[in-house]
Amino acid sequence: xxxxxxxxxxxxxxxxxxxxxxxxxxxxxxxxxxxxxxxxxxxxxxxxxxxxxxxxxxxxxxxxxxxxxxxxxxxxxxxxxxxxxxxxxxxxxxxxxxxxxxxxxxxxxxxxxxxxxxxxxxxxxxxxxxxxxxxxxxxxxxxxxxxxxxxxxxxxxxxxxxxxxxxxxxxxxxxxxxxxxxxxxxxxxxxxxxxxxxxxxxxxxxxxxxxxxxxxxxxxxxxxxxxxxxxxxxxxxxxxxxxxxxxxxxxxxxxxxxxxxxxxxxxxxxxxxxxxxxxxxxxxxxxxxxxxxxxxxxxxxxxxxxxxxxxxxxxxxxxxxxxxxxxxxxxxxxxxxxxxxxxxxxxxxxxxxxxxxxxxxxxxxxxxxxxxxxxxxxxxxxxxxxxxxxxxxx
Ligand SMILES: *Cc1c(COP(=O)(O)O)cnc(C)c1O
Numbered sequence: 416x417x418x419x420x421x422x423x424x425x426x427x428x429x430x431x432x433x434x435x436x437x438x439x440x441x442x443x444x445x446x447x448x449x450x451x452x453x454x455x456x457x458x459x460x461x462x463x464x465x466x467x468x469x470x471x472x473x474x475x476x477x478x479x480x481x482x483x484x485x486x487x488x489x490x491x492x493x494x495x496x497x498x499x500x501x502x503x504x505x506x507x508x509x510x511x512x513x514x515x516x517x518x519x520x521x522x523x524x525x526x527x528x529x530x531x532x533x534x535x536x537x538x539x540x541x542x543x544x545x546x547x548x549x550x551x552x553x554x555x556x557x558x559x560x561x562x563x564x565x566x567x568x569x570x571x572x573x574x575x576x577x578x579x580x581x582x583x584x585x586x587x588x589x590x591x592x593x594x595x596x597x598x599x600x601x602x603x604x605x606x607x608x609x610x611x612x613x614x615x616x617x618x619x620x621x622x623x624x625x626x627x628x629x630x631x632x633x634x635x636x637x638x639x640x641x642x643x644x645x646x647x648x649x650x651x652x653x654x655x656x657x658x659x660x661x662x663x664x665x666x667x668x669x670x671x672x673x674x675x676x677x678x679x680x681x682x683x684x685x686x687x688x689x690x691x692x693x694x695x696x697x698x699x700x701x702x703x704x705x706x707x708x709x710x711x712x713x714x715x716x717x718x719x720x721x722x723x724x725x726x727x728x729x730x731x732x733x734x735x736x737x738x739x740x741x742x743x744x745x746x747x748x749x750x751x752x753x754x755x756x757x758x759x760x761x762x763x764x765x766x767x768x769x770x771x772x773x774x775x776x777x778x779x780x781x782x783x784x785x786x787x788x789x790x791x792x793x794x795x796x797x798x799x800x801x802x803x804x805x806x807x808x809x
Pocket of ligand 1: 501503531605650766792
């Protein structure tokens with residue numbers, strides 16, 4: 416498993432592109448994180464919270480009827496069964512424990528669809544931190560239910576009115592606020608993005624997905640999967656499951672990006688498929704940009720994948736050829752959403768439906784001796800109203 420170098424680079428990706436005031440804070444965070452990661456009592460508590468509060472280990476479920484599942488074994492890592500309904504809580508638990516260890520007084524987070532905001536509000540309530548969540552004003556409108564859930568949990572949601580009033584702008588604002596209050600506040604980032612050490616730290620907190628999957632696969636099927644598939648927004652659920660297998664060269668790793676209306680349509684969120692190398696939110700990676708190098712507006716049916724950048728370690732895995740990144744469109748994801756729900760009795764998050772759609776394509780090229788593992792990153796309850804409106808169903 417690749418560690419970032421001392422400057423926070425995976426190959427030529429990552430680093431720290433932040434205002435001077437944050438360098439010292441990131442240095443201190445790196446020191447405290449490194450100490451915590453070397454302390455078995457830190458991981459003991461993390462494991463306990465994941466067991467008793469989150470409900471881990473999450474099941475490894477063998478699909479029976481979806482797509483080619485009867486011919487080609489298809490395993491689902493059930494992150495949808497976690498408390499709050501997705502993988503995001505693994506990371507917010509870890510960061511909240513680190514914030515407490517550092518003596519911080521409150522938590523700051525950005526959120527797009529609201530899933531990371533809810534996961535942060537949840538650990539804020541559990542550990543007794545006040546939580547301030549920054550959210551684009553457009554997203555506050557679109558995601559009214561999650562805004563209210565955060566309020567129920569005691570968090571304060573701040574609508575951000577700059578730019579396109581979405582996740583990118585919320586992230587800028589959260590960074591700005593953090594820079595002003597760096598002594599008191601801990602910035603809880605929601606994916607494997609941002610300045611070093613965040614991409615590495617978030618990966619370490621999501622690695623539990625891959626570690627459990629690898630062990631469960633060996634125990635129950637006596638072998639490793641031949642293929643591991645996960646959807647990629649910022650890339651945290653994918654890095655989490657990849658981390659369990661990246662050192663097994665025979666296991667093929669597949670990241671599925673949201674193509675939106677098509678990779679070349681201009682209405683896409685496929686940063687690795689359609690982007691170029693640039694700097695966003697503190698690190699160097701692939702990102703969607705126009706001819707002038709300005710960050711391009713993105714589109715995806717799935718709010719959790721609708722982000723113009725991608726974590727630097729994914730850029731590294733792409734360039735090194737260790738992982739392959741493929742696009743799935745809105746329409747393909749929506750088809751998979753219904754087909755999977757009706758075949759398996761599990762409603763997937765629309766994000767996860769992208770990975771599920773690709774699993775069916777891949778199965779067509781695989782046989783009974785192969786073993787496909789998909790990360791089911793979250794449950795689809797949150798998407799029901801949107802899907803219902805889009806399909807015009809009563
Ligand atoms: C947020 C989210 C994602 C995308 O985030 P990553 O950091 O790429 O994992 C995927 N699935 C679900 C269910 C989410 O909530």
